[in-house]
Amino acid sequence: MTTSTSQESKRKPWWLLAVAIFAVGGLVAAAMAMTDDRSRGGPSPGSIGDPEIRQAQWRFTVKRAPGRKLSKNQRASFPTQRKKLKKMAQDVFDALFLSPENQGKALRTNFTPSARKSYQRTGVGVPKGADDVRIKRRAARIVIDQTARATMSVNVIALGQADKGPFATAHRSVLYVAREKGGWKVFGYEVDQQPFKKRKASKEDDKANDKQSKSSEKSKKGKNKKKRSGDKDRGGDGS
């Protein structure tokens, strides 16, 4: 017995060791999964978007400009350039609205120096002290010409809290991009950023609504009449 107990006491540390290794392995795997989530587009360091807030997905439309046919090399390069331009839009506008700390880096990488300075001066993006930013819409329409020039029309709607209170911003940028030795660079832009307002119903919409409400009223009346007639019927039945 003593020998068996002594054997058990000798085996126990091995069993514990196995459990410990398993636990450490689990922790490492969990940590790796978390880092993977971040690289897939989770909140980056310096992010002002609450990680629990679900941000609108990017919506892309990419088209080829009309004109001359692409050469074989250009055709082969088109998907790569499309991917690069999509990434550019994501990098720039996610930095502007979700992680302003990365804004400088994103603009430095993707803009020519003069365009960057001028773009930064416009003060686009979220207001000072923005927090809990929620992107309601982010969409980009890209047209690529001969895989060397492109226009990019980007729309972003962002809501959140700032120093001066809640804000809602509708942003539209048109970026003019050319491919240089160092990759795609924005050399010109147009920008329009305004407080986001839900579209007010126009007069025509009002008229249409009036018509709808009138017709629905009529149909309701009709239904009521029917009901009444049904009532009568029922009454008749009842009588």
Next chain:
Amino acid sequence: MAAAPITGGRVHAEHQPKDGKIFVLILGSDARSGNPTNSRADAVHLAGINTKTMRGGILNFPRDSYVNIPGSGTARINESLYRGGPELAVRTVESITGIQIDYWLLTAFEGFQFAVKDLGNDVPLVVKRGMHDPGGSGADIEPNTKSLNGADSLAFARTRKSLPGGDVTRTSNQARFLIALLRKLRTDIEGSPGKMFDWMAATRKWTRLDIPPHELFQLAVLTSQVKTQDVGSVTVPVSIGSAGAASVVFIQPGAQSIYNRFKKNASL
């Protein structure tokens, strides 16, 4: 350079536009078809853009302006194209105004008409008084016409006989047409920025350019960012006269102050 309905190029290969001022000489040849350089220039306009203020201007020269053509004596300004091609026309305008020109663009009847057609065949231009010139330009434009197709655009830019001011009014009309084209470019791009490439495609189709595509793209972007209300059009002041048997117009000394202002601001 091969003959093409529209041609264009850089004036000074080594020169880069400085201080955000760009000047383009726009020439309209009276060649019915083929090479536009073998004819006289019926339209001579110097367009400027200031990239800092985003304002522009068009300086119009009546084609009968009697000027000194470098190395070729004194003649009407339209002769400069016939005598030495667009390069001599550029040098002539440079010597008159003292402005260094960056690009030139030359179009003839064919290219002008087809380019307008390819750009949608509807240039937004209000013609309040109708134009009817069956014997000359072939214009038959009804009063209060609001947009012009290719054929009407060409007729509008050519008509002079039925206009009270003759050639001077025609020159102003040509500038109005250029501003209307700018309006169309801006409207198209506002709706969809990718339309810029439709314009470039139309340009490529009808134009032979010495300008590299990326430079053309940048110029197109720049042009599209200038509002039409920020573009002034001025026709040089002239007086009617004659040189020998030819009826000409003389540029008035007052034009010098206009040149100086245009050189300084690239806008009018």
